[in-house]
Each structure stands twice: as structure tokens, then as C-alpha cells.
Amino acid sequence: MTGPGHQSKTVIVGASLAGLRCAASLRREGYEGEIVLLGNERHSPYQRPPLSKAVLTGRAPIERATLRSQVAPPFELRLGVEATALAAEDQVLTLDDRSSISYDHLVLTCGARPRHLAALPPSETVLYFRTLDDAVRLRTRVQESIGRLLVVGAGFIGSEVASSAREQNWQVTLVDLDARIMSRVLGEGASSIVEQRHRENGVDLRLSCSISEAEIDRDGENSRVSLSDGSTLDVDMIVVGIGVEANTEWLANSSLTLDNGVIVDANGRAEGVNNIYAAGDVASWFHPAYGRHLRFEHFESATNQAQKVAATIAGTDLSPLDELPFAWSDQHGSVIQFLGLSDPSYLERSLEFSDESPHGQSFGYYDDHGRCRAAVLIDQSAHLGEVKTTITQSLRSL
Amino acid sequence: MKIEVDFDRCQSNALCMQSAPSVFEVRDDGFLYILQDAPGEELRQSVEEAVANCPTQAISIQD
Numbered sequence: 001m002t003g004p005g006h007q008s009k010t011v012i013v014g015a016s017l018a019g020l021r022c023a024a025s026l027r028r029e030g031y032e033g034e035i036v037l038l039g040n041e042r043h044s045p046y047q048r049p050p051l052s053k054a055v056l057t058g059r060a061p062i063e064r065a066t067l068r069s070q071v072a073p074p075f076e077l078r079l080g081v082e083a084t085a086l087a088a089e090d091q092v093l094t095l096d097d098r099s100s101i102s103y104d105h106l107v108l109t110c111g112a113r114p115r116h117l118a119a120l121p122p123s124e125t126v127l128y129f130r131t132l133d134d135a136v137r138l139r140t141r142v143q144e145s146i147g148r149l150l151v152v153g154a155g156f157i158g159s160e161v162a163s164s165a166r167e168q169n170w171q172v173t174l175v176d177l178d179a180r181i182m183s184r185v186l187g188e189g190a191s192s193i194v195e196q197r198h199r200e201n202g203v204d205l206r207l208s209c210s211i212s213e214a215e216i217d218r219d220g221e222n223s224r225v226s227l228s229d230g231s232t233l234d235v236d237m238i239v240v241g242i243g244v245e246a247n248t249e250w251l252a253n254s255s256l257t258l259d260n261g262v263i264v265d266a267n268g269r270a271e272g273v274n275n276i277y278a279a280g281d282v283a284s285w286f287h288p289a290y291g292r293h294l295r296f297e298h299f300e301s302a303t304n305q306a307q308k309v310a311a312t313i314a315g316t317d318l319s320p321l322d323e324l325p326f327a328w329s330d331q332h333g334s335v336i337q338f339l340g341l342s343d344p345s346y347l348e349r350s351l352e353f354s355d356e357s358p359h360g361q362s363f364g365y366y367d368d369h370g371r372c373r374a375a376v377l378i379d380q381s382a383h384l385g386e387v388k389t390t391i392t393q394s395l396r397s398l
Numbered sequence: 399m400k401i402e403v404d405f406d407r408c409q410s411n412a413l414c415m416q417s418a419p420s421v422f423e424v425r426d427d428g429f430l431y432i433l434q435d436a437p438g439e440e441l442r443q444s445v446e447e448a449v450a451n452c453p454t455q456a457i458s459i460q461d
């Protein structure tokens with residue numbers, strides 16, 4: 001397709017963090033071709049972390065979530081349009097307005113969406129929290145009156161929503177199937193601190209607990225939920241945060257390899273197809289240090305992967321991405337940071353730092369060779385750098 | 399010393415402001431403002447502390 005006079009064209013599907021970041025990075029890497037960024041949401045690209053935090057509590061205006069990166073022309077941002085099919089052999093995408101668009105490079109940054117519980121279909125009362133519209137809806141509800149919120153799932157989103165709703169004096173019950181909070185990434189010591197933060201701040205935390213029956217009043221107000229611990233709750237609103245799944249259904253008939261996301265190599269290139277890349281929550285990215293494909297669902301990896309794809313397309317950096325997984329969460333005024341890839345088999349040890357850090361506590365997670373493979377820092381962000389160095393070194397020695 | 403903030407990484411949690419209030423300010427509009435992007439050397443230590451404290455690694459010192 002690239003002949004003399006032909007200007008290269010990169011189409012990016014998904015106008016959120018990874019998509020915009022990729023577009024902006026392409027220019028930074030010196031790519032001069034046309035960039036088309038298309039997304040099915042109607043808002044200008046925004047970031048999600050503030051949605052469950054400052055936007056929900058009202059501490060920040062909704063505009064705070066808008067991303068600020070600018071992309072130099074030739075650049076087209078097409079909002080409210082969805083890609084519905086991919087013909088990789090023809091290098092063409094079909095869109096939901098029945099039009100089509102051709103590309104030289106295609107970047108998939110179409111992210112992920114909340115997993116649903118069959119017993120709780122989405123309604124006025126049941127919210128699967130992901131988008132700016134969801135945040136505006138919940139924020140309006142939480143601020144107009146005080147009510148009773150049930151949060152299902154004590155992961156990142158559930159815990160943050162619980163914390164933000166408590167800040168608005170809502171009565172909050174947080175249920176999770178696990179016996180410990182975030183047991184997949186936290187050991188017992190860290191779990192108990194996070195659990196304690198919830199309880200100290202008035203969250204009614206119910207662990208090893210699930211929903212056995214739900215009578216949902218679709219217009220709100222009088223919903224009643226029975227829990228597996230035998231209790232019954234009357235609630236005004238239910239937020240569910242039980243994980244996400246990659247938005248790959250529309251790619252089912254393409255030649256791409258899909259397995260918990262779009263399978264890509266350590267530079268973001270899709271397996272066995274030329275000129276198709278993926279980054280962010282939709283990408284199952286080959287991680288050299290761990291020797292396998294991993295799909296991260298965090299801000300940092302979406303940013304790093306999008307930048308890596310841009311460098312791959314521009315041809316400016318073909319080294320594999322070797323990032324240390326990183327995520328953070330804000331709950332009840334605490335900043336919790338997660339580094340590395342944890343595993344329940346690792347031994348948890350409290351981390352001591354040379355200087356006296358009066359607040360907070362941190363834990364390292366050690367494999368059976370005594371190597372620190374992951375860590376969680378609770379209100380000790382000043383030590384992030386040194387912990388990162390330690391884990392990076394132990395990954396190099398794998 | 400030249401400071402750069404990646405605003406799309408910044409989460410406005412104001413931890414940098416605690417380290418270097420004469421350089422960083424998170425205002426009521428929820429945005430971070432850089433009060434001086436080339437502060438003097440006497441501020442290096444507090445700016446370095448802000449860089450280390452930023453939970454999303456949004457701040458960098460260019461020289």
C-alpha cells in the first residue's frame with residue numbers, strides 16, 4: 001500500500017487513555033502520517049481513575065477527568081462511532097454507520113468492560129461502574145440525598161466506590177466472596193490493614209459473602225437483597241465491581257489470535273498479522289521477564305504499552321517492553337501502591353525502611369528463592385523508587 | 399533545574415504540594431498548577447522529594 005506519494009495512515013480504535021496516548025506518542029516519535037482516533041463513547045477522551053475517587057466525591061469537577069494530550073495534524077478524532085468488523089487481509093475496518101475505513105497501521109485500544117452478574121441485570125438501581133456517564137449518574141445520586149449503597153466486589157473499583165460513598169455519608173455495605181480482601185494481590189498482613197481502613201471508616205464489610213437473592217425495584221428506593229450470611233438488606237443503589245473482560249467480540253471473525261484479549265508480542269504487534277497492534281486493557285501482552293502473555297488492567301501499563309506501540313510503528317525503538325507492573329488505589333484517604341506480579345504462594349514480609357516512616361506500612365512478597373517479586377506500599381509512596389529497584393533486580397535474575 | 403509534569407498521569411492528589419508547596423499547587427478546580435517550572439537549586443531537594451512521592455510518577459526533573 002505504501003507507494004510513492006502515499007501518506008501512511010494509522011487508525012486507532014478506542015478513544016480513551018491508551019488510544020489518545022498512542023496518537024500523541026506517534027507524533028512525539030516523529031510519525032508524520034495521518035492519525036484517525038475513533039471511539040464509541042461520546043465524550044472527549046478522558047481518564048477513569050478520578051471517576052471512582054475525586055469525581056464521585058465531588059472534590060473535583062467532571063472536567064478533571066478529561067485528558068489533555070494534544071495531537072498535531074493531520075489528526076481526526078471521531079467520537080460516537082463503533083468499529084464492528086475487521087478485514088485484516090484488506091486492511092479495512094467496518095463501522096457501525098455502515099461506512100468503512102482503510103489503514104496502513106491499526107491500533108486496537110478498545111479496552112474492557114465490566115463483567116455482569118446474571119442475578120443483577122443493569123438497571124436504574126444496579127450500576128456496573130466504568131464510564132464517565134456512570135460516574136455522573138452515581139455522583140448525582142450520591143449527592144442529592146443520603147441513602148444505602150450495596151457494593152458487590154471488594155476489588156479496586158468496589159473499594160474506591162465504597163470509600164467515596166462513605167465520604168458522602170452514605171450507608172455502605174461491601175460484600176466479597178473472598179475470605180480476605182484482594183487476596184489475589186495482598187497477603188494477610190496487607191489485607192487486614194485494608195480491611196481495617198474500611199471498617200474504621202464505617203464500611204460494613206462482609207467477607208466470604210455473596211448475594212443469594214435480589215428483588216430489585218427498577219426505579220430505585222426499595223430493593224431488597226438477601227445475603228449468604230443469612231441477612232437481608234434494603235438498599236437504594238447497587239454498584240457491582242467484579243472484574244472486567246476485554247472488548248474483543250467484534251474481532252471474533254478476524255484473523256487475530258484472541259485469548260483473554262488480543263495476543264500481542266513484547267512490542268505490541270498482533271500475532272501472525274502485519275500492521276496490527278494492541279495496547280491497554282484489551283491487550284494480552286507478552287512479558288519477557290515473566291515469559292508469558294499478561295493482560296493488565298491498569299493506567300500505567302495502558303500508558304506504557306501505547307507509547308511502545310507508537311515507537312514500534314514509527315520504527316524508533318524496537319526493544320521489547322519490559323515494564324514492572326504497577327497500579328495504585330486511593331481509599332479512605334490512603335494511597336495504596338502495587339508493584340510486580342503477586343502470587344498467593346509468595347511469603348509476605350513487612351518492609352522496613354532506613355528512615356522512620358511514621359505513617360503507613362509496606363509489605364514485600366518473596367518467592368521460594370527469597371527473591372522479592374512484588375510489593376504493596378500503603379501510604380509510603382516515598383519509598384516506591386527503592387522498592388521498584390529491588391523487584392526489578394530480582395526479575396532480572398529469574 | 400527544569401521541571402516537567404505529565405498532566406495526563408497526574409491524579410491531583412497533592413502529595414507533591416506537601417513536599418514543595420512553592421512549586422506545586424493543586425487548586426479547587428482539581429488541577430495541578432506548576433507555580434515555577436524552573437525553580438532555583440535551593441529547591442532541588444524538595445522537588446526531588448516531590449518526584450519520589452508522586453504515586454503515578456508524573457513529575458520529572460529535566461536537568
Ligand SMILES: Cc1cc2nc3c(=O)[nH]c(=O)nc-3n(C[C@H](O)[C@H](O)[C@H](O)COP(=O)(O)OP(=O)(O)OC[C@H]3O[C@@H](n4cnc5c(N)ncnc54)[C@H](O)[C@@H]3O)c2cc1C
Pocket residue numbers: 013014015016017018019038039040041047048049050051052081082083084109110111112113129130131157247250279280281282296297298299300302326327328329330
Ligand atoms: C472507575 C475506574 C477507576 C480506575 N482507577 C484506577 C487507578 O486508580 N489506578 C490504575 O492504575 N488504574 C485504574 N483504573 C484502570 C484504568 O482506568 C484502565 O486500565 C484504563 O482505562 C485502560 O485504558 P484503555 O484505553 O486501554 O481502555 P478503556 O479505558 O477501557 O478504553 C477503551 C475505549 O474504547 C471504546 N471501545 C470499545 N470497543 C470499541 C469499538 N468496537 N469501537 C470503538 N470504540 C470502542 C470504549 O468504549 C472505551 O472508550 C480504573 C478504572 C476504572 C473504570
Ligand code: SF4
Pocket residue numbers: 403407408409410411412413414415422424430451452453454455456457
Ligand atoms: S503528586 Fe503527582 S499525581 Fe499527585 S498532584 Fe503531584 S504530580 Fe499530580
